[in-house]
Amino acid sequence: MLALWALMLLFIIYPLGALLLRTVFEDGSFSAAPLLAAVQNPNNLRALRNSLVLALMVGFAGTLVGLVFAFTVERAGLGRRAAKLIDLATFLPLISPPFTTSIAFVFSFGPRGLITYDLLGIGNAKVYGFTSTFAAETFTYFPIAYLALRPMIASIGTSLEEAAFSLGGSRWHIFRTVTLPLILPGLANAFLLLFGCSLADFATPLILSGSDFPVLPTEAYLQITGLFDLKSGAILSLLLLAPAGVVYYAQERLVAGRSYVTVTGKAAASGKLDSVSHAARFGLIALCLFVTVAILYFYALLFCASIVMAFGANHTLTLAHYHVIFTEGLPAIRQTLIIALIGMPLGGLYGIVVGYLVGRTRFTGRRAMELISMLNYALPGTIVGIAYLLAFNDKPFALTGTALIIVACYVFRYSPTGIRTTIALLQQIDRSMEEASTSLGANRFTTFRRVMLPLILPAFFAGLGVVFIRSMTAISATIFLVSIDWTLITVKILENMTEVALGPAAAFSVFVIVVVLAVSGLLNGALRYLTAPNLRVSKIGT
Amino acid sequence: MATQPLGIRLEALSAVFRHERRGDVTAVDKLDLDIRPGELLTLLGASGCGKTTTLRMIAGFQPPSSGRIRFGEQDVTDLPANRRDIGFVFQNYALFPHLSVFENVAYGLRVKGIGHDEIVRRVGEGLEQVGLSGFGERMITELSGGQQQRVALARAIAIRPRVLLFDEPLSNLDAKLRVQMRGEIARLQRELAITTVYVTHDQEEAMAISHRIAIMSEGRIAQIGTAEDLYQRPVSAFVAGFLGGANLVDCTVREVGAGSAVLDVDGLRWSLETPATLSRGQRVRAVVRPEALELARDGDGLACQIESMVYLGARAEYLIRSGERCFQVVVSNPVSNRLFQSGEAVVLRLPGRNVALLAQH
Numbered sequence: 001m002l003a004l005w006a007l008m009l010l011f012i013i014y015p016l017g018a019l020l021l022r023t024v025f026e027d028g029s030f031s032a033a034p035l036l037a038a039v040q041n042p043n044n045l046r047a048l049r050n051s052l053v054l055a056l057m058v059g060f061a062g063t064l065v066g067l068v069f070a071f072t073v074e075r076a077g078l079g080r081r082a083a084k085l086i087d088l089a090t091f092l093p094l095i096s097p098p099f100t101t102s103i104a105f106v107f108s109f110g111p112r113g114l115i116t117y118d119l120l121g122i123g124n125a126k127v128y129g130f131t132s133t134f135a136a137e138t139f140t141y142f143p144i145a146y147l148a149l150r151p152m153i154a155s156i157g158t159s160l161e162e163a164a165f166s167l168g169g170s171r172w173h174i175f176r177t178v179t180l181p182l183i184l185p186g187l188a189n190a191f192l193l194l195f196g197c198s199l200a201d202f203a204t205p206l207i208l209s210g211s212d213f214p215v216l217p218t219e220a221y222l223q224i225t226g227l228f229d230l231k232s233g234a235i236l237s238l239l240l241l242a243p244a245g246v247v248y249y250a251q252e253r254l255v256a257g258r259s260y261v262t263v264t265g266k267a268a269a270s271g272k273l274d275s276v277s278h279a280a281r282f283g284l285i286a287l288c289l290f291v292t293v294a295i296l297y298f299y300a301l302l303f304c305a306s307i308v309m310a311f312g313a314n315h316t317l318t319l320a321h322y323h324v325i326f327t328e329g330l331p332a333i334r335q336t337l338i339i340a341l342i343g344m345p346l347g348g349l350y351g352i353v354v355g356y357l358v359g360r361t362r363f364t365g366r367r368a369m370e371l372i373s374m375l376n377y378a379l380p381g382t383i384v385g386i387a388y389l390l391a392f393n394d395k396p397f398a399l400t401g402t403a404l405i406i407v408a409c410y411v412f413r414y415s416p417t418g419i420r421t422t423i424a425l426l427q428q429i430d431r432s433m434e435e436a437s438t439s440l441g442a443n444r445f446t447t448f449r450r451v452m453l454p455l456i457l458p459a460f461f462a463g464l465g466v467v468f469i470r471s472m473t474a475i476s477a478t479i480f481l482v483s484i485d486w487t488l489i490t491v492k493i494l495e496n497m498t499e500v501a502l503g504p505a506a507a508f509s510v511f512v513i514v515v516v517l518a519v520s521g522l523l524n525g526a527l528r529y530l531t532a533p534n535l536r537v538s539k540i541g542t
Numbered sequence: 543m544a545t546q547p548l549g550i551r552l553e554a555l556s557a558v559f560r561h562e563r564r565g566d567v568t569a570v571d572k573l574d575l576d577i578r579p580g581e582l583l584t585l586l587g588a589s590g591c592g593k594t595t596t597l598r599m600i601a602g603f604q605p606p607s608s609g610r611i612r613f614g615e616q617d618v619t620d621l622p623a624n625r626r627d628i629g630f631v632f633q634n635y636a637l638f639p640h641l642s643v644f645e646n647v648a649y650g651l652r653v654k655g656i657g658h659d660e661i662v663r664r665v666g667e668g669l670e671q672v673g674l675s676g677f678g679e680r681m682i683t684e685l686s687g688g689q690q691q692r693v694a695l696a697r698a699i700a701i702r703p704r705v706l707l708f709d710e711p712l713s714n715l716d717a718k719l720r721v722q723m724r725g726e727i728a729r730l731q732r733e734l735a736i737t738t739v740y741v742t743h744d745q746e747e748a749m750a751i752s753h754r755i756a757i758m759s760e761g762r763i764a765q766i767g768t769a770e771d772l773y774q775r776p777v778s779a780f781v782a783g784f785l786g787g788a789n790l791v792d793c794t795v796r797e798v799g800a801g802s803a804v805l806d807v808d809g810l811r812w813s814l815e816t817p818a819t820l821s822r823g824q825r826v827r828a829v830v831r832p833e834a835l836e837l838a839r840d841g842d843g844l845a846c847q848i849e850s851m852v853y854l855g856a857r858a859e860y861l862i863r864s865g866e867r868c869f870q871v872v873v874s875n876p877v878s879n880r881l882f883q884s885g886e887a888v889v890l891r892l893p894g895r896n897v898a899l900l901a902q903h
């Protein structure tokens with residue numbers, strides 16, 4: 001327990017403290033001047049405004065698309081094959097490296113893009129700017145809204161809608177007066193999730209927004225890596241803190257405020273219901289299929305780009321790009337895998353230990369531990385990355401340039417999923433389960449090992465999965481932490497993109513997706529093997 | 543199993559819960575209780591009267607705020623639950639969902655480090671005792687509620703505990719199964735002769751299986767005794783009203799004899815046998831069970847009028863009135879007696895014996 005507190009102090013509190021101190025101390029004395037200057041700087045204000053506008057738009061659009069998907073899947077009576085396609089299209093963006101959509105956008109809509117140049121014959125298409133950033137982020141993040149909304153729509157149950165229908169309401173009227181009010185808090189939650197994702201997104205704007213549309217995370221990055229101005233970067237990242245904090249607070253209120261899932265019996269077999277009229281059903285399905293096909297097209301494009309000489313110019317099949325990534329790129333691959341494989345078990349373990357302590361035991365500071373454990377997760381990656389950079393640059397904890405700092409960043413940033421899953425599972429396990437074990441003579445440790453551990457195993461595997469996937473795909477925080485000795489595939493992809501070596505970038509992305517899919521599959525298999533059939537509940541995803 | 547059953551002793555046992563808003567809640571209030579070796583004692587009471595809390599303190603799941611708990615000569619108050627050697631059967635069964643039936647029953651034996659062959663033998667024996675031989679390989683979710691209840695029972699007795707504790711074990715079963723299971727629990731308890739504390743709010747269940755019943759109210763024991771004791775000789779209006787129906791008849795002692803008395807009920811002479819020591823002029827409250835009353839068309843008795851009648855086949859339940867007084871009357875076999883309709887005038891005959899008299903203040 002003490003060790004746990006020490007670790008949380010070192011890897012969560014201390015870096016944030018270092019970041020805050022750095023921004024308000026100048027030459028050893030307190031001064032808010034730099035902070036104020038930054039707030040008044042028109043360039044920074046513009047970046048802040050852009051960030052907020054982008055996040056707002058992505059929040060709205062993504063929630064809407066997510067809602068359409070969730071409603072269509074639950075209520076429009078899709079065929080099995082269409083449902084499978086939608087599953088795939090909503091799953092892929094969640095496990096892909098961050099540049100995937102951006103690369104596909106460049107290939108599609110760039111100066112020599114498949115759609116703009118080859119199809120429409122536009123010679124000098126401008127892909128960089130707000131519109132494509134917005135579209136790419138919406139495509140990337142709407143699955144989060146979909147996953148959040150779908151169980152809610154399912155749980156509302158059609159009996160409620162049928163009741164309203166029997167009272168003579170029209171379908172649209174019922175949707176507006178019954179279904180919509182019930183899922184409104186869910187929509188708000190989905191919006192906040194997407195707002196947060198977009199606000200913190202670093203990779204998409206870096207590739208797509210160009211110089212016309214600077215946003216905070218990219219500006220902070222350019223200050224630090226381009227101008228070596230750590231302090232300005234730190235201050236810029238702090239400008240993100242206010243909106244991120246508001247989002248986090250609003251979300252906590254929303255979740256704590258009320259339980260907004262009404263469970264009115266199980267949803268009847270979908271397909272039979274008449275929740276939507278014929279025309280509406282057709283429209284919904286068409287819309288979903290359009291988005292689905294677009295996403296699958298992006299991934300197909302990515303794959304094609306990885307196996308041709310130069311996409312858009314020379315379409316000769318080749319394995320050259322894969323050759324590049326497995327020779328020149330091999331160190332990055334090896335290092336990423338080592339980091340992911342070390343971080344995975346540590347993160348999984350940390351997740352269930354903290355989850356168990358917070359969810360099942362009583363001690364002073366329990367609530368504090370829960371809040372602190374969520375901190376690095378709730379903050380935008382740019383803040384966390386810069387904080388780590390500042391904190392671990394010098395003694396007493398000079399970790400910059402080591403693998404440890406990257407592993408620690410991933411573990412403390414991405415374990416909260418495991419923690420939350422553990423807490424949620426524990427809430428379903430009655431206390432009498434432990435008491436039964438105790439009454440049969442087992443001590444606390446035996447009880448934990450033989451009863452509780454098997455029951456929260458799904459949470460452990462969920463934790464493993466998320467930490468691994470994020471270790472393979474995240475960049476916003478760790479871009480500040482890589483070094484000559486320890487670098488990451490995602491950073492390599494970025495380098496390739498800036499050198500306009502799009503082929504290797506595509507090959508790297510395909511490689512990451514394949515590895516992540518394989519490891520997720522393995523983890524799911526292991527979980528299925530290890531747990532009793534009746535406990536196979538949660539699937540590993542994000 | 544040559545070990546002697548042991549008695550349990552609760553001495554001034556209290557449990558106080560701290561509530562942020564409601565202040566302190568005293569769930570169990572200086573409770574004294576002697577449970578005899580090998581007996582099945584039921585804690586009976588309305589919801590919230592402290593039964594579960596008492597049982598959990600005996601089990602060691604919850605430390606008492608004050609007081610002592612003894613198993614035989616041993617003071618177990620500070621002994622953790624896993625060293626008390628108890629078997630606990632939970633209301634929700636609390637079976638381990640990730641283990642098979644066999645492994646559930648074997649759990650306590652494995653924890654004790656018992657050898658494989660012995661475990662197989664004893665699990666087999668336990669499953670046989672609850673009528674589940676051959677179910678060992680099933681998963682818990684593949685069992686019905688009643689079967690799960692049996693597994694919970696087998697798991698509790700497999701470790702051959704010194705004390706068996708049940709917390710409303712049958713409340714999740716349907717009525718028919720409840721009657722069947724309570725019979726099996728009673729049979730098994732008699733067979734194993736393990737000292738048992740059983741918690742329920744169902745008076746019929748309590749009367750059916752217990753050696754003795756302790757009726758609880760507001761964290762204390764209102765009365766303890768056999769089912770017959772409690773029904774025939776309640777010491778308070780609360781106990782009288784809690785166990786079965788009761789008419790509380792306020793009256794005055796008119797004459798006192800040896801082992802008998804004559805009471806005055808609204809001017810009517812009511813002579814009855816009673817062991818109570820009474821004095822003339824004393825106000826008493828008689829507890830008269832509805833089935834002890836008789837209705838007649840005419841003759842001696844209290845003149846009454848039928849307020850309502852409910853016909854239930856095997857019996858008829860009447861509510862009758864005489865001036866300010868109301869009586870519940872149950873007539874069994876109503877067909878061969880006679881059915882009275884509401885509004886009819888009847889004569890109520892008071893019984894001449896088996897009436898408990900409570901002092902009135």
Ligand SMILES: Nc1ncnc2c1ncn2[C@@H]1O[C@H](COP(=O)(O)OP(=O)(O)O)[C@@H](O)[C@H]1O
Binds near residue numbers: 590592594596
């Ligand atoms: N863990 C607890 N925290 C606070 N109050 C409790 C707790 N357990 C029981 N109580 C209170 O103690 C009283 C007795 O509860 P309990 O023993 O469960 O009653 P019973 O089992 O007879 O229904 C109730 O008022 C209940 O609200």
Ligand SMILES: [Mg+2]
Binds near residue numbers: 594
């Ligand atoms: Mg209870």
